[in-house]
Amino acid sequence: MDVKTVCLGMLTDGEASGYDLKKHFESSFGHFFAAGYGSIYPALASLSAQGYVSCKEIPQQGKPDRKVYRITEDGRRRLLQELDHPNPSHKVRSEFLATMCFAHLMTPDQVQTVLDSRISEIDRYLTMFDEFECTCMEQTPNGMHFTVGLGRAVMSAMKKYLEEHGHILLENPQIGNRPATG
Amino acid sequence: MDVKTVCLGMLTDGEASGYDLKKHFESSFGHFFAAGYGSIYPALASLSAQGYVSCKEIPQQGKPDRKVYRITEDGRRRLLQELDHPNPSHKVRSEFLATMCFAHLMTPDQVQTVLDSRISEIDRYLTMFDEFECTCMEQTPNGMHFTVGLGRAVMSAMKKYLEEHGHILLENPQIGNRPATG
DNA sequence: CGCAACATGTAAGCGGTTACATGATTAC
């Protein structure tokens, strides 16, 4: 599943422009599927060329024409096919954790800074999740509540772990800045 | 931070071959930083060309020469530089969650299958974490215990959430296979 | 006066994945 498929899925909720979808990617999808304009616009162009979405151009003053996309019946069928995989992946790529593996080569200050900045990012996400639950509509699909809830559960667990166990990274003497002796 | 840097970091624990590092990537690093031979071997070649690691070739019968890499003082300095970033990223890319966002377009059977397979993958990781704590040595850096512990905390929270809230994805009637009516 | 929001796109580049290529040994 790629950005194209996710765009197609988002369009089952109603028509939208690339700009609209980007906001969606930032808010509700941000914690598990990032995408920038550089992927979204080409994705929509490709979906359109394949007949999975139709496009309505709305003229505007001073801005480029707003292009509003709507999913077609073909697109709906295609999406259903894409959703029919029993083992969808869930991948993490964490420079943060990779860095923490080598905490014993860093100064306590460096480690503490990294830990603190991770916790603030988690807090930003947690705030976003609360805002989502406040502003979302009654017809918001269960799946969205589910993914936001899961995001909250996972982020809270991570924050708790960082607060309770972060200190083990600061306990032992650092060896990184001393010449090798063995 | 890329595969090259992580390889460099792994080599601070002692010399190793590309094949050895791959096993490391699969076990302790598997849950947050995946890498295959196609990234590891070119990474080691590049590190070697830049003088960050030295290489000792050990002849073998029937197999290619075993190439054992050791980090140099230059490499150690380089690693320390790479570790000196205050905001290392932590990115998730989840086809699983993307799929669950559209659970209302799928049949309950499809959703249940996806949920079950995710839980078994979590169980595989949890088993791996237990094995790590059993087999690891006394001199294993704190950072490794920390990342495995965090992995366990996060995976457990995810599993619990899936078990307690998965049902909300099965509650409402599916609409995906009916023609659009609005 | 400057910044954020609105609005769409292109193109180069990079890093990682996947498939291919080779082949002995050992355990089931």
Added chain:
DNA sequence: GTAATCATGTAACCGCTTACATGTTGCG
């Protein structure tokens, strides 16, 4: 017999990121 383990590598490909390009409206 056949699968797994040991052992290294190349090359094509793919998709995403980043930087670039353009321009108005409205708010503080």
